[in-house]
C-alpha cells in the first residue's frame with residue numbers, strides 16, 4: 183500500500199501527561215509506560231478516506247493489518263520486515279480468517295478473537311508485539327525485562343509470545359486464586375528459563391499498581407531495562423485496531439456504519455475501536471460492556487469515576503477497577519489537555535475517584551454507551567444463546583451479548599438498528615469451563631492441541647502484595663540486571 187498521505191507517515195508519540203519526551207514508535211513500545219506516568223498516544227491520527235477503506239475490501243487479514251498499521255511504524259521498522267512479522271504472527275492462528283464473524287441474531291455478529299495460541303484476544307496483539315520488540319532489541323544489541331499484570335489472559339498470551347526469546351525475561355504478576363485454572367496453567371506450565379510467574383497475594387488492581395509503580399521507580403527501571411506489555415503499551419492497542427477494520431469491511435463498511443459492543447476491563451480493546459473511528463472507519467456506536475465490577479458504566483452514567491472494590495465474577499479477566507486505557511480516552515475527550523488528565527489521575531491516586539466535567543462527559547456519551555451484566559444475566563445469556571443458536575460462548579463474551587441486546591437500538595436515539603452490531607468474543611469458552619458448564623450444562627473442551635494442559639507441570643512463586651518483594655525477586659532473576 184503506498185497511498186498513505188505523506189503528512190501522517192512516521193507518527194510520533196506523546197504522553198497523556200505531557201511531561202515525557204516525544205518518542206518514535208520503537209522507543210514508545212520499549213518504554214511501555216511514559217516516564218511521567220502517562221500513556222503514549224500518536225501525536226496525530228492518520229486517517230483513511232472512504233475510497234481508501236473500500237480498497238481494502240476482500241483483502242486478507244495480513245494485507246489489511248499491514249495497511250492499517252503502516253503509518254504508525256513507518257520509518258522505524260522496514261516495510262518488508264514488518265510485513266514478515268505480520269505474516270508470521272497471524273500465520274499461527276488456527277482459523278484462515280484469523281478473526282472470523284459468526285452470526286447469532288438479526289444483525290448481530292460475534293467476532294471470534296480467540297483463535298490464537300492461548301485462546302484469547304490478547305494473542306492478536308501480543309504475537310506481533312513480541313516480534314516488534316525482539317526486532318528493536320536485536321537492532322540495539324539490548325536486553326529488556328518485561329513485566330506484566332494479568333487478570334488471566336494477558337499473562338498467558340505474553341508468556342507464549344515471549345517464551346524462549348534470548349533478548350527478554352518476562353515476569354507476570356497474577357492475583358493468587360483469582361484466575362481460572364486453565365488460565366493459570368497456561369502461564370505456569372511454561373518452563374522456559376526466561377519466564378517467571380508470580381502469584382501475588384492481592385487483586386488484579388494490586389498487580390497493576392505494582393507494575394505501574396515499578397515504572398515510576400527510576401533506579402530499578404534502569405537497572406533491569408524495564409519494559410511492559412500490558413495495554414499501556416501503544417503497540418498492543420495498534421494491533422487491536424486492525425480487527426475493527428476487517429470486521430466492518432466484511433459487513434459493508436465504508437458504505438454502511440457498524441456498531442461494536444466490547445466486554446471491557448482495562449479499556450484497551452474498546453479504545454482500539456475508538457482509534458479505528460478516529461482513522462475514518464464509520465463506526466456508529468461503541469458500547470462498553472462490564473460485569474458487576476461496573477466502574478466504567480457508572481462513570482458514563484454519573485460522570486463520577488469512583489473505585490469501589492472488586493467482587494469476583496464468572497468473567498474474572500474483567501474484574502478490574504482502575505481501567506488503564508481510560509486515561510487515553512480522557513486525554514482525547516479533554517482536547518488533549520494533559521493538565522486536566524494529571525488532575526484527574528492525581529484525584530484517583532489520592533481519593534480513588536475523580537469527576538468528568540460536563541463537556542468531556544457529553545463527548546463521552548456521544549461516542550459510547552455503557553451497561554453492565556449481573557452474574558445471573560451473564561449465565562442466562564450463555565444458556566439462551568446455546569439453546570437458540572447452538573453457539574457456546576464464554577462468560578466475557580456473554581457479558582457483551584447481554585449488554586448489546588439490552589441496548590435497544592429500535593428505541594434509542596444514539597445509534598441505528600440498521601447498523602450491524604458486532605460483539606467482540608474475547609476468549610474461548612474452554613478457558614472458563616466451570617462457569618460455562620454451570621450456566622449451560624455443556625462442558626467446553628479444550629482443543630486437542632491443548633488437551634493435556636491441566637496435566638502439565640507448573641512453575642511459579644507466591645509473593646506478598648509488596649513492591650519491595652516483587653522488585654527483589656525481579657532483580658534476582660532478570661538477566662538484564664545481572665549484566666550491570
Ligand SMILES: Cc1ncc(COP(=O)(O)O)c(C=O)c1O
Pocket residue numbers: 302334335336413445446447448449450451452499500578608609
Ligand atoms: C477475556 C477477556 N475479555 C475482556 C477483557 C477486557 O479487555 P480490556 O482490558 O482491553 O478492556 C479481558 C482482559 O482485559 C479479557 O481477558
Ligand SMILES: N[C@@H](CCOP(=O)(O)O)C(=O)O
Pocket residue numbers: 331332333334335336337411412413414447448450499500506
Ligand atoms: N484482562 C487482562 C488484564 C490486563 O489487561 P491489559 O489488556 O492491560 O494487558 C488480563 O487478562 O490479564
